[in-house]
Amino acid sequence: MNVDRRCFIGSAAGMAATTGAAARCLWPKHSVSYRRPRSLVAILNAAEYSEKTEALLMDGLQLFRFNVLGKMVLLKPNLVEDLPGPVNTNANIIGAAARCFLRLGAARVAIGEGPGHQRDTELVIQAAGLKPHLAGRQIEFVDLNRDELARVKLKANYSGLGELWLPRTVLDSDFVVSMPKVKTHHWAGVTLSMKNMFGVVPGMKYGWPKNLLHWHGIHESILDICATVPIHFVIADGITAMEGNGPLQGAARELGRIVLADDPVAADATCARLMGFDPDRIQHLSEGGRFLGNLLADRITMLAERIEGPIRPFAVIPEFHYLLARTVP
Amino acid sequence: MIVYRSIHHNRSMNYVGPLQELRRRELPRGGWSFSGSPQMSLETTCLATFSVLAEQPSSAPHVVRPLLNAQFSGGSWPSFIGDGEPSWTTALAICVLNSANDSSGARERGLSWLLKTNGREANWFWRWKFKLADRAVRFDPDCYGWPWISGSASWVIPTAFSIIAIKQFTACNRSDLSERRIHLGVDMLLDRVCLGGGWNSGNSVVYGVPLRAHVESTAIALLALQGEERTPVIQASLGWLKQRSSNIESVESLSWCILSLFVYQEPVEHLKARLATLVGDGHDIRNNATLATAILALKCGEMIHPFEVLR
Numbered sequence: 001m002n003v004d005r006r007c008f009i010g011s012a013a014g015m016a017a018t019t020g021a022a023a024r025c026l027w028p029k030h031s032v033s034y035r036r037p038r039s040l041v042a043i044l045n046a047a048e049y050s051e052k053t054e055a056l057l058m059d060g061l062q063l064f065r066f067n068v069l070g071k072m073v074l075l076k077p078n079l080v081e082d083l084p085g086p087v088n089t090n091a092n093i094i095g096a097a098a099r100c101f102l103r104l105g106a107a108r109v110a111i112g113e114g115p116g117h118q119r120d121t122e123l124v125i126q127a128a129g130l131k132p133h134l135a136g137r138q139i140e141f142v143d144l145n146r147d148e149l150a151r152v153k154l155k156a157n158y159s160g161l162g163e164l165w166l167p168r169t170v171l172d173s174d175f176v177v178s179m180p181k182v183k184t185h186h187w188a189g190v191t192l193s194m195k196n197m198f199g200v201v202p203g204m205k206y207g208w209p210k211n212l213l214h215w216h217g218i219h220e221s222i223l224d225i226c227a228t229v230p231i232h233f234v235i236a237d238g239i240t241a242m243e244g245n246g247p248l249q250g251a252a253r254e255l256g257r258i259v260l261a262d263d264p265v266a267a268d269a270t271c272a273r274l275m276g277f278d279p280d281r282i283q284h285l286s287e288g289g290r291f292l293g294n295l296l297a298d299r300i301t302m303l304a305e306r307i308e309g310p311i312r313p314f315a316v317i318p319e320f321h322y323l324l325a326r327t328v329p
Numbered sequence: 330m331i332v333y334r335s336i337h338h339n340r341s342m343n344y345v346g347p348l349q350e351l352r353r354r355e356l357p358r359g360g361w362s363f364s365g366s367p368q369m370s371l372e373t374t375c376l377a378t379f380s381v382l383a384e385q386p387s388s389a390p391h392v393v394r395p396l397l398n399a400q401f402s403g404g405s406w407p408s409f410i411g412d413g414e415p416s417w418t419t420a421l422a423i424c425v426l427n428s429a430n431d432s433s434g435a436r437e438r439g440l441s442w443l444l445k446t447n448g449r450e451a452n453w454f455w456r457w458k459f460k461l462a463d464r465a466v467r468f469d470p471d472c473y474g475w476p477w478i479s480g481s482a483s484w485v486i487p488t489a490f491s492i493i494a495i496k497q498f499t500a501c502n503r504s505d506l507s508e509r510r511i512h513l514g515v516d517m518l519l520d521r522v523c524l525g526g527g528w529n530s531g532n533s534v535v536y537g538v539p540l541r542a543h544v545e546s547t548a549i550a551l552l553a554l555q556g557e558e559r560t561p562v563i564q565a566s567l568g569w570l571k572q573r574s575s576n577i578e579s580v581e582s583l584s585w586c587i588l589s590l591f592v593y594q595e596p597v598e599h600l601k602a603r604l605a606t607l608v609g610d611g612h613d614i615r616n617n618a619t620l621a622t623a624i625l626a627l628k629c630g631e632m633i634h635p636f637e638v639l640r
Contacts, residue, residue: 117543119486120544120545120582122579122580123577126578143364146370146618147366149368186465186535207476207481208530209484211484212481245536248540249538
């Protein structure tokens with residue numbers, strides 16, 4: 001059989017492309033799996049932020065079987081900007097969570113955040129009203145934008161970043177609690193416990209905003225970060241949430257819920273359902289459901305209230321209309 | 330001409346205690362970390378070096394040595410020691426070496442790197458992407474400046490410090506290239522201004538919704554724009570900063586506010602008095618970069634302003 005040169009080169013190029021595409025599909029993109037047979041989620045009803053929040057939270061936390069005795073607990077709230085409105089995780093919930101974990105035997109509780117836009121972290125803390133919760137207690141705030149850094153090989157490879165410099169405080173923590181504000185997000189669709197972990201990426205290395213993560217893909221970067229810094233627990237502030245053009249310019253939405261979970265994917269899937277979204281349509285959640293936690297409702301045990309969809313789904317900008325669930329659960 | 334302006338020094342605005350505290354926190358091998366760690370941060374070291382130089386100009390050879398040691402062979406500086414990548418701190422380091430009148434050649438190498446460095450949208454491919462496909466953020470990609478790190482877009486603060494560094498160092502020997510980069514950077518800052526004045530990190534309007542300005546970005550952008558024509562945009566931004574300065578209770582933002590308003594010959598004594606109260610002896614300010622900036626702000630009028638540009 002005669003094979004001319006053009007035919008040979010064409011065939012070789014075709015085979016190389018096919019092999020490359022196959023390798024890309026078949027090659028595992030993550031070296032870890034945190035998904036368990038079942039995940040636990042508790043939805044707590046809370047109409048407002050008040051002094052009763054701590055008792056409610058303590059009751060909720062005691063529904064779960066985790067042990068923080070003698071451990072270093074890192075609370076990672078979502079503190080973004082010194083803006084009015086439901087932009088930041090409410091300070092009452094952050095303070096209440098910190099006190100609860102100390103009561104549960106944690107050796108140390110640190111609240112850590114690295115705001116993505118505002119360089120003056122102090123301004124954000126002041127605006128969020130966090131200072132009174134730090135004063136006179138064994139609760140310390142760590143500016144993750146300016147902590148000591150260590151270079152870490154990422155445990156997933158969706159973004160192609162390969163490695164990131166991450167704060168020592170995060171890497172040395174025994175128990176990481178992501179505490180997002182339930183919000184829509186004009187780049188990612190939603191910002192919940194997994195997107196909240198962008199805040200552990202240090203501004204002193206990557207700048208304000210952490211633009212490199214955007215260039216490498218927001219969903220992809222979320223997956224890589226959450227694979228590398230596992231979230232052990234979630235406390236999502238959905239009492240007053242945000243809809244529309246979040247995460248900064250959206251409108252307040254009274255959801256009246258705090259969502260607790262021992263799995264970030266299950267937590268975010270539950271929050272998405274409460275927002276009237278189909279979690280499977282949120283890219284980092286559907287992919288995260290393969291190895292970071294449980295996405296499917298039948299693998300999530302609800303410990304407290306049942307999911308009842310909102311009377312009307314959260315408003316989103318037109319680019320994210322596809323997130324809306326066809327039938328509200 | 331460098332402007333020394335005499336102001337009435339209020340004894341209560343004592344920066345000696347904070348400066349002693351800052352010097353106490355100097356790392357054993359020189360330089361400063363942000364707060365308590367042994368990892369030298371270039372941003373912190375630059376700001377702290379300014380503070381020390383302002384008090385003891387004769388200490389220049391000793392105090393700039395950690396900076397000189399940290400420079401990469403290509404002329405840039407990293408964000409922190411251990412990091413192998415060039416960063417925006419190169420502009421700050423050049424400003425420090427300008428203050429120290431360093432003659433080691435480090436400034437020339439730094440400037441050469443700075444003039445070659447662009448935000449990612451300087452590449453034609455990304456510029457067209459932003460012009461044709463990606464219009465969520467309102468900006469003109471033809472106006473680009475400097476990134477925080479290689480591979481990211483242009484942002485306000487790195488661009489502002491780069492303009493200051495180039496303006497300072499090339500005051501007497503401006504080349505076509507340095508002039509072009511200064512003008513391009515100034516255009517980029519003016520393009521990214523928020524509606525109503527002031528700057529944030531660099532996204533002024535997203536999905537048609539205007540975002541709010543930040544104090545620190547505004548103050549630093551205005552420092553870069555000193556000497557430029559006082560356009561309505563600059564006037565509005567200055568007005569925004571003055572108005573916002575009346576109720577800032579954060580040491581970092583208030584310090585940058587003072588450093589900027591002073592250059593525009595606005596009254597800052599009342600702001601310095603408030604800053605002095607917030608800073609106290611400096612002991613409670615854990616962030617060394619913030620402490621160093623506060624010392625510079627408290628010394629405003631009694632030193633050569635580190636970010637003043639020769640005209």
